[in-house]
Amino acid sequence: QDGLKAELLAVALEAAHRAGELLRDGRPDDLGVAATKSSAVDVVTEMDIASEKLITDFFADRRPDDGVLGEEGASFEGSSGIQWVVDPIDGTVNYLYGRPDWAVSIAARAGGETLVGVVHAPVRGETFRAVLGRGAYVNDRPARVRAAPPFDQALIGTGFGYVAQRRAHQAEVARELLPRVRDIRRGGSAAIDLCDVAAGRLDAYYERGLNPWDFAAGDLVAREAGARTGGRPGETLSTELTVAGPPGLFEQLQTFLDERGAWHD
Ligand code: IPD
Numbered sequence: 562q563d564g565l566k567a568e569l570l571a572v573a574l575e576a577a578h579r580a581g582e583l584l585r586d587g588r589p590d591d592l593g594v595a596a597t598k599s600s601a602v603d604v605v606t607e608m609d610i611a612s613e614k615l616i617t618d619f620f621a622d623r624r625p626d627d628g629v630l631g632e633e634g635a636s637f638e639g640s641s642g643i644q645w646v647v648d649p650i651d652g653t654v655n656y657l658y659g660r661p662d663w664a665v666s667i668a669a670r671a672g673g674e675t676l677v678g679v680v681h682a683p684v685r686g687e688t689f690r691a692v693l694g695r696g697a698y699v700n701d702r703p704a705r706v707r708a709a710p711p712f713d714q715a716l717i718g719t720g721f722g723y724v725a726q727r728r729a730h731q732a733e734v735a736r737e738l739l740p741r742v743r744d745i746r747r748g749g750s751a752a753i754d755l756c757d758v759a760a761g762r763l764d765a766y767y768e769r770g771l772n773p774w775d776f777a778a779g780d781l782v783a784r785e786a787g788a789r790t791g792g793r794p795g796e797t798l799s800t801e802l803t804v805a806g807p808p809g810l811f812e813q814l815q816t817f818l819d820e821r822g823a824w825h826d
Pocket of ligand 1: 652654748750
């Protein structure tokens, strides 16, 4: 399987770099909102759509038998058993405002397992990549989580959904957490948040209600860098709840979130 994983990694890296170049160099100065999704603040730009098209066209050319699931609607079953999970811009609101933290996120999955994950953040000049069982890298350096600090010294990343009711509950959970930890960061890209855990720039991260394209690649990068990831205690990471952190802190954060019902709205 090593040959297959190497091929998938090469394809994912090339697709992510091509899309990243289009997004960085082709961002119109007057970029506006092309459509909205779950709420008026859940936006899609013309560049999300252009990036997804570039990536799916690239896969159709290089790996025509693979399936694709993309944030902006790409959905193709395929016959090879490989499925690509694509977020053409993770951190769309950052991209819209010209903030640097956005990324192209691409994962290759087979049989319920993620084999390869790439999170390419062009303005940061960073590409995170991981291959199942082969470690994680940020550019060419191995990525490694920080050792778990005591809970009250942890820097925790999180994010918020786009629907007001969900946000209200997320704010309550964050209000409980803030006095108990070093600080909280809201970066604006779940994929980069997971990679920041992998690179030791956050101690841990959690968010309710992510979609597979937000977390698929970053989850593998975080795990291959030594993090644990999951949902509620004993459960795997899912659209319900995503938690990532080093052993010890991860379980403490999971328990804290579970006790406060962070997995529901
Ligand atoms: C969003 C980002 C954000 C997270 C949201 C996601 P998008 O993805 O990852 O950080 O808080 O829940 O929807 O819409 O920019 O691809």
